[in-house]
Amino acid sequence: MHCPFCRHPDSRVVDSRTSEDGLVIRRRRQCPECGQRFSTLETSSLMVVKRSGVTEAFSREKIVNGVRKACQGRPVSDDDLALLAQRVEETLRASGSAELDSHDVGLAILGPLKDLDEVAFLRFASVYQGFDSLDDFEAAINLLRIEHGQ
Numbered sequence: 284m285h286c287p288f289c290r291h292p293d294s295r296v297v298d299s300r301t302s303e304d305g306l307v308i309r310r311r312r313q314c315p316e317c318g319q320r321f322s323t324l325e326t327s328s329l330m331v332v333k334r335s336g337v338t339e340a341f342s343r344e345k346i347v348n349g350v351r352k353a354c355q356g357r358p359v360s361d362d363d364l365a366l367l368a369q370r371v372e373e374t375l376r377a378s379g380s381a382e383l384d385s386h387d388v389g390l391a392i393l394g395p396l397k398d399l400d401e402v403a404f405l406r407f408a409s410v411y412q413g414f415d416s417l418d419d420f421e422a423a424i425n426l427l428r429i430e431h432g433q
């Protein structure tokens with residue numbers, strides 16, 4: 284990143300802030316040569332490869348929209364959903380890979396959703412994992428029971 288004032292080829296990051304949707308990182312930089320400060324906007328490098336092969340930028344909003352339906356009628360607030368999307372993003376970023384499969388994103392949703400609301404989790408899992416019989420539901424419920432120690 285060249286300094287826009289003196290064209291010095293190097294700069295120091297003094298502050299970083301990620302936008303609400305996680306798509307843009309705003310960095311405050313300072314030039315070590317002339318001391319001027321300037322801001323840069325950098326887009327998130329987290330990309331998701333959809334089943335169709337199309338690549339799109341990861342967005343928390345899409346996570347929230349994807350999960351909201353499963354949470355209908357459940358005691359889940361918008362704040363809960365925002366926090367869930369944040370946890371999903373943190374998990375995905377921690378994987379260290381810049382390009383993710385939509386399958387990985389779905390898997391990253393299951394854990395925090397289970398903690399949030401088990402009914403919503405079962406709904407989401409039934410669509411996401413393609414449950415097609417009562418046996419599938421029963422298996423998933425049994426897993427939850429084992430986790431509860433019942």
Ligand SMILES: [Zn+2]
Binds near residue numbers: 318
């Ligand atoms: Zn400079």
